[in-house]
Amino acid sequence: MTATPPPPPPPPPLVVGPLTRTDFVRYQGASGDFNPLHHDETFARAAGYDAPLAVGMLNAGLLATYATNWLGAEAVRRFKIRFRGRVWPGDTVTCTGALVREYEQDGSQLVDVELTCTSQAGVVAVQAWATFAREPA
Amino acid sequence: MANPAAQGAVGAPFMVEIERGKIREFAAATHSANPAYWHDENPVVPPTFLTTQMFWESWAGTESSPWHLVDLDQQRGVHAEQEYIFYGPPPRAGARLTAQSRIGDVYTKQGRSGPLTFAVMITEYRDESGRLVAEAKLTGVEAAPPGDRS
Numbered sequence: 001m002t003a004t005p006p007p008p009p010p011p012p013p014l015v016v017g018p019l020t021r022t023d024f025v026r027y028q029g030a031s032g033d034f035n036p037l038h039h040d041e042t043f044a045r046a047a048g049y050d051a052p053l054a055v056g057m058l059n060a061g062l063l064a065t066y067a068t069n070w071l072g073a074e075a076v077r078r079f080k081i082r083f084r085g086r087v088w089p090g091d092t093v094t095c096t097g098a099l100v101r102e103y104e105q106d107g108s109q110l111v112d113v114e115l116t117c118t119s120q121a122g123v124v125a126v127q128a129w130a131t132f133a134r135e136p137a
Numbered sequence: 138m139a140n141p142a143a144q145g146a147v148g149a150p151f152m153v154e155i156e157r158g159k160i161r162e163f164a165a166a167t168h169s170a171n172p173a174y175w176h177d178e179n180p181v182v183p184p185t186f187l188t189t190q191m192f193w194e195s196w197a198g199t200e201s202s203p204w205h206l207v208d209l210d211q212q213r214g215v216h217a218e219q220e221y222i223f224y225g226p227p228p229r230a231g232a233r234l235t236a237q238s239r240i241g242d243v244y245t246k247q248g249r250s251g252p253l254t255f256a257v258m259i260t261e262y263r264d265e266s267g268r269l270v271a272e273a274k275l276t277g278v279e280a281a282p283p284g285d286r287s
Binding site: 014016023026027029030031032033047056057058060061062064065067068069072073074075076077078079080081082083130 | 159162163164165166167168169171173174180181183184185188189190191192195212215216217218219220221222223224225226227
């Protein structure tokens with residue numbers, strides 16, 4: 001039986017921005033979500049917004065980047081996202097995380113973490129709850 | 138208005154091929170420099186990568202995506218939650234997965250400013266041996282129209 005080392009502490013926050021329309025378009029092209037609300041100024045204004053709205057799944061993807069840098073790309077077992085607030089071009093977002101619990105399930109050592117993406121305006125854009133497997137040392 | 142009769146609808150299976158270049162494009166778009174995506178010969182997918190199923194289900198045709206049957210209002214409907222579950226390490230570049238979506242619960246809850254209708258779509262991903270390797274769970278929500286917020 002090999003001991004599983006304690007999980008590393010959360011890394012420093014991941015700060016991304018100021019976000020540009022190009023960031024939104026690059027994500028939309030990568031993901032396949034072509035909702036014009038996120039890149040078409042005319043469409044966004046007709047919908048009552050001053051500018052294209054950031055893609056919620058982009059912010060979720062930034063949280064995933066932070067979490068996989070922390071606990072490993074291959075170790076992710078669950079990633080649950082809740083969309084909360086709006087982010088706009090020019091906003092800078094900060095991704096942070098905290099360890100929630102360590103436990104064993106079906107012979108695997110797991111950790112649950114909570115992740116938050118917040119804009120410089122103090123708006124919580126996205127929250128996520130993730131489970132990662134811990135590799136034995 | 139959301140259609141509760143969509144509950145239980147099942148889409149036709151569709152193919153999802155996991156590709157290295159697409160993984161790197163996705164990693165770049167989500168500002169990841171993780172060597173697991175950039176240096177591995179057959180990288181695993183990032184945690185939210187399976188959102189790219191949107192390409193594959195649209196190429197496969199509308200019968201693969203039962204989500205349109207839910208018929209959430211375009212103005213008042215939003216993406217509320219998204220979850221990915223991996224039964225082991227995430228799938229790797231080179232994997233050929235078969236995906237199939239079904240509509241889960243469609244239900245109404247009382248919100249602060251009126252009723253909210255939630256709808257869930259679950260997509261299962263299986264490898265070539267038929268093993269369930271991942272699941273995606275999409276939750277959409279629609280507010281009642283203004284004036285109907287009793």
